[in-house]
Each structure stands twice: as C-alpha cells, then as structure tokens.
Amino acid sequence: AQSVTQLGSHVSVSEGALVLLRCNYSSSVPPYLFWYVQYPNQGLQLLLKYTSAATLVKGINGFEAEFKKSETSFHLTKPSAHMSDAAEYFCAVTLSGGYQKVTFGIGTKLQVIP
Amino acid sequence: KAGVTQTPRYLIKTRGQQVTLSCSPISGHRSVSWYQQTPGQGLQFLFEYFSETQRNKGNFPGRFSGRQFSNSRSEMNVSTLELGDSALYLCASSLSEPAYEQYFGPGTRLTVT
Numbered sequence A: 001a002q003s004v005t006q007l008g009s010h011v012s013v014s015e016g017a018l019v020l021l022r023c024n025y026s027s028s029v030p031p032y033l034f035w036y037v038q039y040p041n042q043g044l045q046l047l048l049k050y051t052s053a054a055t056l057v058k059g060i061n062g063f064e065a066e067f068k069k070s071e072t073s074f075h076l077t078k079p080s081a082h083m084s085d086a087a088e089y090f091c092a093v094t095l096s097g098g099y100q101k102v103t104f105g106i107g108t109k110l111q112v113i114p
Numbered sequence B: 001k002a003g004v005t006q007t008p009r010y011l012i013k014t015r016g017q018q019v020t021l022s023c024s025p026i027s028g029h030r031s032v033s034w035y036q037q038t039p040g041q042g043l044q045f046l047f048e049y050f051s052e053t054q055r056n057k058g059n060f061p062g063r064f065s066g067r068q069f070s071n072s073r074s075e076m077n078v079s080t081l082e083l084g085d086s087a088l089y090l091c092a093s094s095l096s097e098p099a100y101e102q103y104f105g106p107g108t109r110l111t112v113t
Helices: none
Strands: A003-007 A010-014 A019-026 A031-038 A044-050 A056-058 A064-068 A073-078 A087-095 A108-113 B005-007 B010-013 B019-024 B031-038 B042-050 B053-057 B064-068 B074-078 B087-094 B108-112
Touching: A003 A087, A010 A019, A019 A031, A019 A087, A019 A108, A031 A064, A031 A073, A044 A056, A044 A064, A044 A073, A073 A087, B005 B087, B010 B019, B019 B087, B019 B108, B031 B074, B042 B064, B042 B074, B053 B064, B074 B087
Parallel strands: A010 A108, B010 B108
Antiparallel strands: A003 A019, A019 A073, A031 A044, A031 A087, A056 A064, A064 A073, A087 A108, B005 B019, B019 B074, B031 B042, B031 B087, B042 B053, B064 B074, B087 B108
C-alpha cells in the first residue's frame, strides 16, 4: 500500500518569496510521484512527475521537485512566488510496475500575499 | 484536442434519491478514474475503468458504482444518497494507466439536501 502526507494544509508566502510545499510518501516498492495543481472551480492539472529517472524534476510554471529516497520526500519548490500561483496543490503517489491506483494527499492551499 | 468533459456541472438531490454522473475522456484515452473530493479529505479514489472493465476499486460502499462504454465514456451512479455524499466528483482520463499522467475534468458538484 502507498500513502502521501502533505505537511501544512495552508501555506502563505509573500509575492517574490520562495515557495516550499512539503510531501512525504510511504511506499513498499519504488514509487511514481506527482504534483498536481487545482485552481478554483477547475479540475486538477499535472505540474510535474517523477518516474525513476532524474531525481530533480522540473515542471510547468517554474516549479520543481526533488525526489529524496533517504527522506521519503518529494517537496515542491519555486524560487519566486507569483500571485497567479495561488491555488491548491496535491501530492500523489502510485506504485511502479503495473496498473495501480493513484493515492492523493489532502492538499495544500497556497496563498500569495502582495 | 478536447479535454475531459463532465456533465452535469452542478446537481442538487435529496436524501434517498439516486444520481448518475457522466464523463467523456480525451479522445484515444482508454482509462477513466473517478474521485470524490471533499474539504479536509482531499481526493478519495472511487474506481478506475479500462476497456469497459473495472480494474481498481477504492473503499466506498456498494451504493457507488460505475461503468464504462465501448467508446470509453464512463458513468458513475450513487444510489440512496446520503448527506455525506455531497462533494465534488472528479473524473480523470489517461492513455492506458493512471500512473503515467491523468487529465482531469472540471468535476460535478453534487449537493445532497
């Protein structure tokens, strides 16, 4: 079985500041990891994914995440927050090697303060 | 290419009624997954269909069911609605496996009164 834990259901940052959203995973086999973003009244959109290639993954809109096996973490970062980054972010995990369901975290709402 | 569409977008039902939600995946996508989204619970996996077969199922009661048609369109049904079923129901499609990338529809907002 797999699971993800997102630390902090709400995060506030100032415009131009570093964005850091935390995600820790639990998996019995090598995982695939994802970050999705949800804007109000919309579905989720894939930001980036880790599928056992490079441990530092770059995504859309300037976001990136680093897979750290020793820390079982997959934190999402962006050097400089924009007002348009205000949204809810979901970390997700699935197991590699087969048709597996995707398990999502409870989400982190990012507020960007001007 | 058209995205994932879900109908209806909003729905209000009364306790005890049943409801059917529809999802049309991106053309060529054969896998359709359904999720229930509620505040504080995140996304809870309901089930996943591939080529008309249910391939995975989450931990929901039997009141929640689904099916997939030969054109990959999918429906989910909830019978004997309860107040706790009020949620945003999201459908996601992928080429073959959810593991690789899922494309989400805007969701159906179900309110049970």
